[in-house]
Amino acid sequence: MNSENLQTKWGQFISLVTVFFFWGFVGSANDILIPVFKKVFTLSQVQSQLVAWAFYAAYFVGSIIFFLVSLKSDVLQKFGYKKTLAAGLSVSAIGSFLFVPAATMESFPFFLTALFTVGLGFSIQQIVANPLAIKMGSPATGAHRLTLAGGVNSFGTTIGAILLGIALFGMGSSAETSLSLEDIKLPFVILGFAFIAVALFMLFSKIEDPAKEEEIKIEAGNKKFAIKDYPQLYLGMIAIFIYVGTEVTIISNLPALLKTAEFGNILEEAIPPFIALYWGSLMIGRWN
Template sequence: MEQSRAQTKWSQFLSLIVVFFFWGFVAASNDILIPVFKKWFVLSQVQSQLVAWAFYVAYFVGSVIFFIVSLKSDILQKFGYKKTLAVGLALSAFGAFLFVPAAAAASFWFFLTALFIVGLGFSVQQIVANPLAIKMGSPETGAHRLTLAGGINSLGTTIGPILLGIVLFGMGNKNDSKPKDTNLTKIELVKDEYEAHKKELLKNVAELREDRQDDPLKINEVIATVEQTVKVLDGQIASIDQNPSADDAQIDAYSKKIVKIKQKSSTISYPIGFVKDHLKEVKMPFIVLGIAFILVAIFMLFSKIEDPAKEEEAEIDEGSSKFSVFNYPQLYLGMLAIFIYVGVEVSIISNLPALLHTKEFGGVLEHNIAPFVSLYWGSLMIGRWNGSINVFNMSKTVNMLMKFIIPFVAFGIIILANELSGKDVSSFYIYAFWILAFIIMSFIGGKAAGKTLMIFGIAGIVMMVLGLVYPDKEIAKYFFISGGLFCSIMWPSIFDLAIAGLGKNTGKASSFLVMMILGGGIIPLIQGWICDFDKTSPDGIMGITWTHFSYVIPILCFIYLAFYGFVTPKILKKQGVVMGETTSSGH
């Protein structure tokens, strides 16, 4: 075993994982774009989820095209892994550069097209990079290498929203991003919500008065609409000042009123030039990304990455040139698992800004969302860094010690990055308890992919249920965010289980699995659709808002993932396929 571990081709592998970083950077940045586009393009929650839809449906389309072409010719064997990767990177670069005209046109559909093309390039990269990472060394450490690559992916997801947040909103204000003062009375908290919304609207009025590119009549019309809303807010604030000892019924009435005022504000259509001005900052990060994609593509072409030997993919001969997904239960069940896994991973965070924007979760505004997004995606980094420890050859004692140290090192990076961006994240320290729970569960899961997937699926169910029922919403939000921790091990575990026993058909199976990344575009739409019931039923359901209730969707997803982890090892055993210790205890 020790010898097999030493076979990892590190110089080649380190070149490859740069690509994994880009996937994470862009995917997490989408979660900052969603509330921004929702605000300036006047979108419903389900419409805002089209950002995720455009990005992830591209994976499906790209994989279908790849598979159809591969039926006539094995692309990876004909052109090689490096050239195929470079083509995928060039395609993503083209999509990134399209953000420039999209921002200039202030067109939501143009932005979706650009994201679709970026995702199309990523689909090609995913099909190549995942099996390549597994094959760059001993099969026994294949899943560990994929987990390490996932850890680099998660570093991108942690840094992406922070950097994009800085570009769009500037450096943070620690006083502005602090949690609500728990010493304030209920009526004072409601008043704070009114004043925060008034401050936001007055800022827009001030900027509108400086607008020289739009029709003055349109500008004055919008200013009048906004100022009318400000007058309503002033009237409510004055009423609160005259009623400092308001009872619960009166406080509830004030709370419902601010919800209605915010809903009305969200329908204000700002002048096109004004919107363009607020979207122009989106261009620069994607120009830089586009250039980086091209540079990495060139680097890949001249790197020493070797294509896996053809005989390695021919180890298992099915006796037929025809390949059918339905011949492999581990594969078609794994396709559904990937669909659901990516869906739940994206849906939890894509709808989190809407949840945190609700009154019960503190009314967090767009410019203060980035730390929560980075903590969620950083949670995947914590889990994947922990899982990747088994790639390295170290003693059992050191290995166990590192499994406690590395997650908290990753957590420290998340805290430091947010602090450097100017945000107050002192409230994040309590999250250490969730990290400790994750470490304990990773030891319980052991090294079997199926068992670990089942345990973390169950953990995901428990966390989502607690997020729905826990009375203190300052704590409840961390139960939802911890979904990132328990998703962190799932991709390599599902992928490893799904391609087990496929032999020469591994490439085709990989394209089918990558097709199922489509779930990242579908499941968030379903959850967003539930969120939008708050507009027609402001009283919510079962004592909570519909946005809060929408997190029943992740519960259903985690139930299936736990089932897949339970049933697949039994299926493989019947086929005579023994997985062995393919997934680290850190998963």
Template sequence: MAIGTIKTPPTPAASEGAQKDYTPALVTLTTLFFMWGFMTVMNDILIPHLRNIFELDFFRSMLIQTAFFGAYFVGSVVYFIISFKSGDPINKIGYKNGIILGLLISAIGSAMFYPATYINAYGFYLFALFVLGLGFTVLQIAANPYVAILGSPQTASSRLNLAQGFNSLGTTLGPIIGGVLIFKFFAGPDAVKVPYLMMAAMLVLLAVVIKFAKLPEFTNEETIERGRGALKFPNLTLGMIAIFMYVGGEVSIGSILVNYFGLAHIAGMEEHVASGYLSLYWGGLMIGRFSGAIYLSEINQQTKKIGLMTLAALSAFGVIYLANYLKGGMPLVEILPLLLFVAIAFVLFIVGRSIASRTLYLFALLSIGLLLITIFGSGPLAFWSVIGIGLFNSIMWSNIFTLAIDGLGKYTSQGSSLLVMMILGGAIVPPVQGILADYLGIQLSFIVPVFCYLYIFYYGFSGYKSTSK
């Protein structure tokens, strides 16, 4: 998932030569997107690990997501208040310094896992995750709009999808590498100590690289408007709920998949094996986002566009397969069903015809169908249905965001800040599903994300039309 505004500052249009100069900056930023994707999805590995260490029920283990994504809400509220009273903080210190600040805060949170293993208190792990989440909040607010303004406004959505694709590459490799490190290589009570120290060092190194990198500087003269402002627009307020539901549903599903794959009538997998298949769920987002970046680009010829989308999808699929093969020798035939979902997604892209609302409700509707199979099915059908949902999550953030800020004008930045707050869904929805998993079983608990996608379907079908002039 990615957070930020696609509003561009009032700077002169970039020339073709200037846009070429943005390539090194984009390459640097894609590394950043990869890192926070990698570390975010590590929560899905932490949940079963800490659940075993502290003998937690599903509700308390899901508090891992509450601590992490709750930080997004707290950080965004504080940011909004400061912006409202004193002006946009990122605009004052600059995008580059904002990114560096976010990286350093994230590094502190990651390093806190080291003392957490000695204190051996579940609450301290949650506090470390909260600090890590605060750092990522600053990163998301600064990096996403920065990517959007590194080029023409017409291709901002394409660049964001491209950056999000590398974010999804991180979420794809995270379960594989994290599963090996935590469940096998460093197995035991101290399993997270060294991996998170390594990630802290990488975050600091990335901050140093960005500090000395020659990144373009932009200024934004826009100020946050006082009063109700953006909240007067129903498409924004309803879109805020849609963002809440999207993040909540996506994170909740990923959080419980390792345990779901362990059910005897689903797959009966051990945790370190299941972590590899979890990467297929997040890998679907990578496939969809790279394909979406091409579909939203300025390529006019439909045949060429579909061809490049196919090439991007197969390349992403190859990365997913290679990573799993190197991890445990996974045969190619075992992940071929993922290509069926890719084909279905391509059909929906074509039917959607680049219309954000139509593509959104089509993808949401299919996700609901797959969740129902997950709940009432068994064996390979239920197994692959839940994995396929990841692919259809891929375009939801960008489409909801675009529809929610449409027509806001001078309230666009304020609306963007409000949308950022709604990543709170990742903190609230997983524990709700955890409670149902404790009392009704893991399989029936998937009814929670069903309601999330039902709302997203409503928003894409008609809710977005509730605009205020």
């Protein structure tokens, strides 16, 4: 392979990192939906956490389904990276559009279903996008590209809460704002069309699909995969489980904490900047 082929394909990579932005944007938006749903549906604090649970449980369920299907047939080899990524984006688009009937019906379980569907699409996208980012250039700089993509993801988490807060509460004063589920529809409809646009772009883009190259390598080797042979894999899984669980638990309960008398009785419409500050602080650490 010549040096030109080892150069990072920046045009293709930039288009790919938009997917990383979506993950952060929606994850941060969930933190706004928790206090909103808690107030509108008169939920307990435990019940309000079902918002985060429905979204992140979809990652686990989607990964298990993908794993079980892959035992019989390698999905990425059969359909390719681009088609699989586009399929994940399409699933998330369906979930985004489900927010419209959920808001019309004023149904909390329907909202949870919509969030679960969005998260299910994200699980497919992450299975594809992470290794694809590494493969868009020299393997030696793959970690750098993945770190940069993670920084874009952090940027999405930082501004997601602010943008959804503006959509729901406007740019109003500190006076209490009347919450309406109707205001949730437009942001998620726009998000759904954004998912579709990126899915179509991925399908018709010139991004090279590494699936065929991987097929040749797999056929050339006979060694079967065993997770016990890769401690960095299972230890990394444990580390991700702990750190993601910690950061999501903190931010999911932060709005309730801010609303206590000890922390100023902060209303729902004033919470988005604090959520953005939380994710922004993490972004600074990840960008350094």
